[in-house]
Amino acid sequence: MIPGVFPQGFRLEPLERTHVRAAFDCGESRVTDWLRSKALQSQNRHLSATKVLLNREGVIAGYYTLATGQVDFGDLPPDVARGLPHRKLPVAILAWLGVSASHQRQGLGDLLLAQALRDCYEAGQTFAFIAIILDCVDEAAKAFYQRWNFRELPGHPYRLMLSWEFLAALMEVE
Numbered sequence: 001m002i003p004g005v006f007p008q009g010f011r012l013e014p015l016e017r018t019h020v021r022a023a024f025d026c027g028e029s030r031v032t033d034w035l036r037s038k039a040l041q042s043q044n045r046h047l048s049a050t051k052v053l054l055n056r057e058g059v060i061a062g063y064y065t066l067a068t069g070q071v072d073f074g075d076l077p078p079d080v081a082r083g084l085p086h087r088k089l090p091v092a093i094l095a096w097l098g099v100s101a102s103h104q105r106q107g108l109g110d111l112l113l114a115q116a117l118r119d120c121y122e123a124g125q126t127f128a129f130i131a132i133i134l135d136c137v138d139e140a141a142k143a144f145y146q147r148w149n150f151r152e153l154p155g156h157p158y159r160l161m162l163s164w165e166f167l168a169a170l171m172e173v174e
Ligand SMILES: CC(C)(COP(=O)(O)OP(=O)(O)OC[C@H]1O[C@@H](n2cnc3c(N)ncnc32)[C@H](O)[C@@H]1OP(=O)(O)O)[C@@H](O)C(=O)NCCC(=O)NCCS
Pocket: 026, 027, 028, 031, 095, 096, 097, 098, 099, 100, 103, 104, 105, 106, 107, 108, 109, 110, 111, 135, 136, 137, 138, 140, 141, 143, 144
């Protein structure tokens, strides 16, 4: 069963210019800097889509960014690759996910990840992809995702994937 609703008063919104990004800090500079200075520009160019979680005061408590991409057939675990064409294959990319330092360890990371997976699942009904891929920044982040059954791509210890089949199974028990 994947976790459901955000705490009362919290709301998820597509990133907009009016959201105060400069104050966001999740303790990991690359993840912080992406939201502060790159996410909106990338979204405006339609390269990625970011959603922010606002707390009761309208402060950004967390965010995630989704994009699309491709993975080489040869990079997939053999059991996932079986039966697929030997070429680049479409994937959804969970490009970034962060929770502000003052909101961490309250379950929001899990809730944001659950919502990102729901978004991917919904999009996957229209634009097919074989898996969700993400690059984790460190061992702590990797442990966070592995709890959700994301698994390593062979030879890429910090690149994790969740197959479409697994995503669909996760969503069907919701
Ligand atoms: C990773 C991150 C998103 C987790 O967010 P969070 O809101 O603190 O996560 P949750 O409260 O939902 O935690 C759920 C579980 O994840 C695990 N977890 C979370 N942070 C962890 C950490 N730093 N080390 C080990 N396990 C961790 C724990 O099992 C935790 O459950 P618990 O609190 O009952 O022990 C957050 O720490 C963060 O933004 N980190 C910096 C940016 C980053 O690494 N992003 C991911 C790569 S893009």
